Amino acid sequence: MPRLTSADVARESGVSRTTVSYVLNGKSDVAIPEATRQRVRDAAARLGYTPSAAARTLRSGRSDLVLCVLPDWTIGPVIDTLLDHLTTELAERGLSVLVHHDRGPRPLAELWRAVTPRAVLGLAPFAEDDERAMRQAGIQVVGSALDEDDHPGTFSVPQTRIGRLQVEHLAERGHRVVAYAAPSDDRLAAFADRRLAGVVLECERLGLTAPRVDAVDLDVASAAAVVRSWRAGPEPVTAVAAYNDEVALAVLSGLRAEGLRTPQDVAVIGVDDIPAARLAAPALTTVWQAIDAQATYLAAAVIAALDDAVDPPAQPADVFHVIARDST
Amino acid sequence: MPRLTSADVARESGVSRTTVSYVLNGKSDVAIPEATRQRVRDAAARLGYTPSAAARTLRSGRSDLVLCVLPDWTIGPVIDTLLDHLTTELAERGLSVLVHHDRGPRPLAELWRAVTPRAVLGLAPFAEDDERAMRQAGIQVVGSALDEDDHPGTFSVPQTRIGRLQVEHLAERGHRVVAYAAPSDDRLAAFADRRLAGVVLECERLGLTAPRVDAVDLDVASAAAVVRSWRAGPEPVTAVAAYNDEVALAVLSGLRAEGLRTPQDVAVIGVDDIPAARLAAPALTTVWQAIDAQATYLAAAVIAALDDAVDPPAQPADVFHVIARDST
DNA sequence: CTGAAAGCGCTTACAG
DNA sequence: CTGAAAGCGCTTACAG
16 A cells, blocks of 8 residues: 555645645745645545655755653653653654663664754763764754753753752751762763762861762662661761662661661661652652753753754753751 | 765765665675675765665665654653663664653654654554554554453553462462552553452452452552551451552551551552662562563564564563562 | 666745 | 646666
């Protein structure tokens, strides 16, 4: 069964393919009587015609696809929500969001050349040559940065800010000896290191002891061992800033295994506010991100890039907030 | 800067576009001397040429994209892992996996027509007319089913099996009065109902009291209220099968709030084995899914569909297992 | 062994 | 107001 083309619609409505194209693309600068327009639209609908995206892309050199490239680490609920919002907001502009999990050996270039997206949105920094190649191919690129510097055309989620907030909160509660519970998954290193940097900076600023840093596996035994080492020595740790809520839950379980009380003996703060955080015993204090604001910003950034806007939208401020619960 | 085309490669290597196409696509049935082949490949590499996917798709009517449509519910870690595996396994066949979050008002048809994928993989059942339209357009469709019936060309994850396993495990521990903790998120209803059906069937089979069923929000107060109602009356509930680990953690927190002991007073079993499960107090018993086996099967199913294989691969058996921990 | 030519389905400058 | 024609970049049947 052959594909339905604009020629079929043209025949059905008794006009030329040119007219079909004008009508279906809503070209209002060409004067076509409303009656003709309606006839064409009816025919298209009756036939169930949809234009070939391949032909359109070939002709115009651009598609209506926005490719969102996810990094190598596990998608947390944050990214998940972000994608939802993004999909919805860009859909209003007729843009479809396609997500690619950047795993395995295939070079990124193969993918974006295959989809010819209008824009590529990276949720982790791109390799420099990848980014250059995409721009050269006329694709709008919105990258990501993990630090607080504002790069133009870049989405920064200042990870250091998270670490700072954690320490700030712990210091307010009177803690002076803080540890950082890093994830054991290497793929998270880029994020974990930035958050740690924030923890270190804030400890310095507040005159606290430099933080101890250890990786904590997501199991009780590993966490208990780390907790034991933190409590040994002349200056036992009394508060833990964890990479995220899962690591924080592991620390909580380690404290429990060691017979320590939270928050009396050791306080714990996570990041993300996953559902399990508020259900933990004690309920976990954590840093929450304003995903909606970030998603709206990202959508606006993509749209601005597509419109060749001179002024990219302003990054949302204050996207992070501490949710104080019983673990601190 | 104009796009690099096969004509550029042809000029650079002193052959025709025909020869370039033959060489670059590895057509071994045309006799082209190795020297020429090498010259063409060198030129292509030197120039950094990659064929236009749009043109290729337009010409051949098929792309190298596999579109994976995610349903409206939150991606759990299970789906996440599944996508990883799928991406890796299909990459070996030169296929790129693109994921679409099916939210918002845009009809699915617009998307698949825009990407012209080789195959579409649905992780929840498709609407009938969507599926028909895709097949008509020559797209291979691998759908999903939530029950135990084997539909051809369909990926079944028998949700009822999960509910059965939960009850089987609880009954082995001596429980006779079981409750089902349903999620309060309506989008999960399709899954929750199937799992509940399994719980009900297994209760019947084992001659247990018909299960009480209540939705449990992911917060302590809501869970505590539900727990209270379960414990009231002449036949207090002594075991809870939860929709998933998050709901199970909520039940755990509700039991704690009500001063009940787990598992002595009430046992709890979840589904998924999220990291927080093993870190909970007490560590949560749960049903684990063999994601690897399912992903491998899915990849094989897609490939079989693309190859027009007569025999689709066999569904993996025994993909679910109970991980017994301290909550039962 | 290699190339000229047609055609996939669309859009748009141009001619009428 | 509407249509004939060119051309986006590729592949492949056909001719040499």
